[in-house]
Amino acid sequence: MSMFRRQGDRYVVSLAPDEVRVLRKVASEVVGLLTDGFDHTDPVVGRLFPDIYPEDPANSADFRRYTEGDLKTAKIDQAGAILAALPDGAGGEVRLDAEAAEAWLRALNDARLAMGVRLEIRDGTDLGAELDEAMLVDPGSSRVFQLSVYAYLGYLQESLLNVMLD
Secondary structure, eight states: OOOOEEETTEEEEEEOHHHHHHHHHHHHHHHHHHTTTOOTTSHHHHHHSOOSSTTOHHHHHHHHHHHHHHHHHHHHHHHHHHHHHSOSSSOEEEEEOHHHHHHHHHHHHHHHHHHHHHTTOOTTOOHHHHHHHHHHHOTTSHHHHHHHHHHHHHHHHHHHHHHHHO
């Protein structure tokens, strides 16, 4: 797995072709969710756009009416930052300035939140145990793949955050 490193004022990571494909797919799915498939009844949308006033639906609706468009655009732009930085075709090097790195962090977080809802990952979930159990049931299952992608996104996010904080 690739890990970010600092080169001058840039954050750099070398990605294998499979990593590029996964990141392209995940970022594209987030964009699709926020454009074509935007549905307030979808639990993923609820997780990405939580009610600011859960006990006051009217105020939550007002707040959403005034802020949701900008928040949605920002989330799409952040996922777009991942897509824009990825090398064409095969693997290769990604070089991020500070602004792009922050967009990547937010986009990776959104992707993990979305996947976490779909995979029913809760606070306190032992991801290693979940993955081990899924591998015992069916090592070639889509759940094993999705849990692996979820773990990879967390690893990449942590790697980028750590190098930004150094």
